[in-house]
Amino acid sequence: MTDSELGLNQRIWQVVAAIPPGRVATYGQVAEKAGLSRAARRVGYALRGLPTNTRIPWHRVVNSQGRISLPEGSKPHATQRDRLAREGVVFSATGTIDLRHHGW
DNA sequence: TACTTGACAGCAT
């Protein structure tokens, strides 16, 4: 495995793992903290490759609008929302999170 | 080997 492969994904996962419960970070923030300043897309790709039983708190990562970036109605979407709600994250009627309050 | 795609985001129009 090359450094660019392992290093990149692990850096991303490490950053995600550091997000405290009850808080959410945007893909852009994760990318920046991982040293990828503008590779928000790469973050989504890395999370997408995580196994279902991973211990990485991937659910604490949402897009810049405070919305879950997964197809509404899909199972992963419901899982993310449920886990966040369980940590005390509040969703508005339209399904958006107030980043001013829950942002990292 | 080259082009397209993707759990995104910021800026321009």
Added chain:
DNA sequence: AATGCTGCCAAGT
């Protein structure tokens, strides 16, 4: 407010 374009970087075709 809604599109569209560009940057990022690995994977798929």
